[in-house]
Amino acid sequence: MIPPKRKNPLLRTRAALQPPAARSRTALGITAAAARGGFALQVCAACQAVQYPPREICGTCLHDGLAWRAVPPEGTLIAATTIRVTADPYFRERTPWRTGMVAMDAGPAVIAHLPAGVAQGDRVRLAQKLDRAGQGAMVALPLAQPGDLLDDPMMREMTCDPKDRRVLVTDGRHAVGQDVARAMLAAGARVWLGVAETWRPFAAVEGAETIELDLTDADSVHRCAASHGGRLEIVVNTGLHTRPGGILERGDLTTARVEMEAAYFGPMRLAQAIGPALRARAADGTHPACAWVNVLSVYALANLPSWGAYSASQSAALSLSQALRADLRPIRVVNALIGPLDDEWHQAVPPPKLAPAALASAIVKALRDGVEEVAVGDVAQDILARFRDDPKILERELAS
Numbered sequence: 001m002i003p004p005k006r007k008n009p010l011l012r013t014r015a016a017l018q019p020p021a022a023r024s025r026t027a028l029g030i031t032a033a034a035a036r037g038g039f040a041l042q043v044c045a046a047c048q049a050v051q052y053p054p055r056e057i058c059g060t061c062l063h064d065g066l067a068w069r070a071v072p073p074e075g076t077l078i079a080a081t082t083i084r085v086t087a088d089p090y091f092r093e094r095t096p097w098r099t100g101m102v103a104m105d106a107g108p109a110v111i112a113h114l115p116a117g118v119a120q121g122d123r124v125r126l127a128q129k130l131d132r133a134g135q136g137a138m139v140a141l142p143l144a145q146p147g148d149l150l151d152d153p154m155m156r157e158m159t160c161d162p163k164d165r166r167v168l169v170t171d172g173r174h175a176v177g178q179d180v181a182r183a184m185l186a187a188g189a190r191v192w193l194g195v196a197e198t199w200r201p202f203a204a205v206e207g208a209e210t211i212e213l214d215l216t217d218a219d220s221v222h223r224c225a226a227s228h229g230g231r232l233e234i235v236v237n238t239g240l241h242t243r244p245g246g247i248l249e250r251g252d253l254t255t256a257r258v259e260m261e262a263a264y265f266g267p268m269r270l271a272q273a274i275g276p277a278l279r280a281r282a283a284d285g286t287h288p289a290c291a292w293v294n295v296l297s298v299y300a301l302a303n304l305p306s307w308g309a310y311s312a313s314q315s316a317a318l319s320l321s322q323a324l325r326a327d328l329r330p331i332r333v334v335n336a337l338i339g340p341l342d343d344e345w346h347q348a349v350p351p352p353k354l355a356p357a358a359l360a361s362a363i364v365k366a367l368r369d370g371v372e373e374v375a376v377g378d379v380a381q382d383i384l385a386r387f388r389d390d391p392k393i394l395e396r397e398l399a400s
């Protein structure tokens, strides 16, 4: 137990404000690319001109066929400035703030946020990052990234690096929760690892503090919220109750109810108990609360009938996650989509299977990259690509 952090009462407390969030439907293309960790701009189908800012028709030839495509993100910083006075409440609490104009090799000139160290005339690589309002924003990064780039105040606003943050991992009884705890510790976080029914034997993780937490038990969740809810900066919900079986062969609802408790009601209970405190601390101190991570089966997107009831519980969890993304803002909700894990419940499933340690590394990377969706492992990436291609075709493929 660490003592409560004492604030200097004379210092101004930063409110959990958000940067301006209004975007046109067209401009949300940048948000979508940032959420997935890509870099995309509109490209004209007729003259191939790269467009920025996003628009309805080509700025060169007036053609209306503009598609979002990955384009080379390099360019030259032709102007840089430091904003010290602004009327915007969010940026007012964060001045001085650097911005600049980048002449992209691909054509357009782009206004971008700047970390310390990049100077006028430098070659830079543009990145699309989600800001605290959950909207896409342009950031210009040095080509050779310094090791402490993520410590830059601007990058801290755009990403969720676990370093120096306090993390709750919900299920220390599963290998995934244990490996996520180890990965968070290695990333410089302080970790509380939830374990249900601590009177039963469990494998402790060295360096992590075990706390009693059972998401299916309202009393347990409220005890955890009372003791730790005001001190968390990242929550990783690793609760997995994975059981095979189609709808008809199970014969009753017993297992399905347990699956819904683990995947849907449990995380909802935790969100209701600690979400308001987490959200209120989104601008607190130098390492504010920043992220809520869910581990979800990729079959949340399209049902795998041989694991039919489990897939349905994961769809409920995915929908809950989308609702939380709006409710918890400016806390970032990150979904790690997975295929079959290399665990005891998937012994009969042929490879490729996902190692829990690989999932844990991918979660840390997703937080550092600042994305809100990541497919981890070959199966999840394949299913996600096929889902984006055509959900109806994927449904038929999974059913056969």
Ligand SMILES: [Zn+2]
Residues within 6 Å of the ligand: 044, 045, 046, 047, 048, 049, 058, 059, 060, 061, 062, 063
């Ligand atoms: Zn054109």
